[in-house]
Amino acid sequence: MKLVLVHSGALGDTLLLAPLLRSLKLRWPNARRTLVTRRSFGELLLKLNLIEQFADAEDLTHAAWFGSGRITNAITPTWAKCDLLLSAVSNGADNWSWHATTLSSASEILYFSPLPPKGYPAHVTEFYQSQLAKLNLPQPDLPPLVFKADGPVLIHPGSGGRAKCFPLDNFVAVARLLQRRGRDVKFILGEVELQRWDQKTIAQLAEEFVLIRHPSLPDLADLLANACAYLGNDSGVSHLAGVLGLPTVAIFVKDNARQFKPIGPGVTVIEPPKSPTAELLVETLSRLTQ
Numbered sequence: 001m002k003l004v005l006v007h008s009g010a011l012g013d014t015l016l017l018a019p020l021l022r023s024l025k026l027r028w029p030n031a032r033r034t035l036v037t038r039r040s041f042g043e044l045l046l047k048l049n050l051i052e053q054f055a056d057a058e059d060l061t062h063a064a065w066f067g068s069g070r071i072t073n074a075i076t077p078t079w080a081k082c083d084l085l086l087s088a089v090s091n092g093a094d095n096w097s098w099h100a101t102t103l104s105s106a107s108e109i110l111y112f113s114p115l116p117p118k119g120y121p122a123h124v125t126e127f128y129q130s131q132l133a134k135l136n137l138p139q140p141d142l143p144p145l146v147f148k149a150d151g152p153v154l155i156h157p158g159s160g161g162r163a164k165c166f167p168l169d170n171f172v173a174v175a176r177l178l179q180r181r182g183r184d185v186k187f188i189l190g191e192v193e194l195q196r197w198d199q200k201t202i203a204q205l206a207e208e209f210v211l212i213r214h215p216s217l218p219d220l221a222d223l224l225a226n227a228c229a230y231l232g233n234d235s236g237v238s239h240l241a242g243v244l245g246l247p248t249v250a251i252f253v254k255d256n257a258r259q260f261k262p263i264g265p266g267v268t269v270i271e272p273p274k275s276p277t278a279e280l281l282v283e284t285l286s287r288l289t290q
Contacts, residue, residue: 001028002082004106006036008057008089009114010160011217011236012260014041018243019125019263020132021050022140034079036062044217048243055079065099080104086132088114110135116259124259145265146245147228147289152184154212154224154241156232158193164234166251168201173278174231175209181282183228186210188220188237229285234260242267247288249281 003024007017014037024033033051035042042054055062061077085106090096092111100109112131116124129137157171175185187205191214194202205211215223221240224230230241230248234257238250242264250262252271261269266288270276276284 001031001084002034003028003031003084003086004034004036004079004082005086006057006062006089007114008037011041012234012239012262013114014038014045015236015239015243016124016260016263017045017128018048018050019140020128020137021045023129023137026138026140027135034082036077036079040217044221044240047218047221065096065103068095071099071103076103080106082106083108085109087111120259122258123261123263125263127259142263142265143243143245145247146225147247147266148226149228149289151226151228152186152210153178153285154186154188154227154230156188156190156230156235156237158190158196159233159235160192161254162196163254164252166233166253168205170276170278171231172205172208174281177278177282178285186212188212188215188223188232190214190235190237229289231281231285238262247285249284249288251276 007014021033024031032053034053034055035045035051036055036057039056045051046054055077059077061075064071064075080103082104083106085100085104087100087109090111097111110132112128116127120127155171155175157168159165178185187209189211194214212223220237221244224241224244224246227246230246232238232250234250234252238248239262241248242262245265247266248262248264249268249270252269257269257271261267268284268288
């Protein structure tokens with residue numbers, strides 16, 4: 001059986017598909033799952049064994065599905081030859097859905113919204129399940145808690161949006177306290193931080209701590225897989241840490257953690273009105289790795 005899921009979103013949104021992808025495998029153990037997404041995200045999910053293959057969502061044969069012109073089989077993407085097509089990029093009544101119905105070989109096409117409505121009382125993964133209820137998907141287990149006791153504590157102090165970021169000084173205070181307690185600490189700086197922060201701030205951070213600058217997603221997954229624990233904001237890196245089963249503390253400054261918290265066996269979320277001290281964060285990380 002060939003299952004195709006078409007999705008468009010940031011790294012964190014893509015990783016929140018993990019329970020759905022696991023459910024599909026439980027429902028159809030021999031199915032070949034293809035995710036149509038950004039190439040780098042597809043490579044990551046393939047590495048994590050959440051899919052069997054991926055297709056580039058920016059491929060021109062797919063991009064044409066969003067246009068108003070009616071296209072022919074000559075430019076139908078190869079992944080459209082499938083048995084079940086799940087789409088999070090269409091509402092089922094637009095140009096994309098017309099092309100999917102016309103050009104796909106799928107015996108069934110289902111559409112689901114990637115974002116829950118305001119005030120939705122549960123997690124976005126439950127929202128996905130409810131929209132796809134007719135598939136009778138089983139609830140997947142969480143991955144096991146996995147960490148290297150002698151590995152470093154990784155801290156990612158950034159995020160895609162400034163408003164999502166806990167103050168850098170607070171992360172530095174946590175890192176100093178961890179070092180005083182004998183822990184190895186490393187900071188992960190993504191492309192956003194390297195572009196947004198001034199060079200003086202980065203240089204000062206580098207004087208005290210090892211900085212890992214803009215690792216590729218596969219390299220980032222390897223770094224997290226060999227860590228003791230992770231601390232970060234509401235970001236794609238935090239979602240990756242959770243999916244890998246790493247003890248994770250995610251600080252939500254702005255968004256609704258009830259709907260969008262990272263998924264994992266060792267995830268602790270801290271959100272307003274709490275204003276965590278360095279001591280609280282260190283104790284939380286220590287508890288998760290005991």
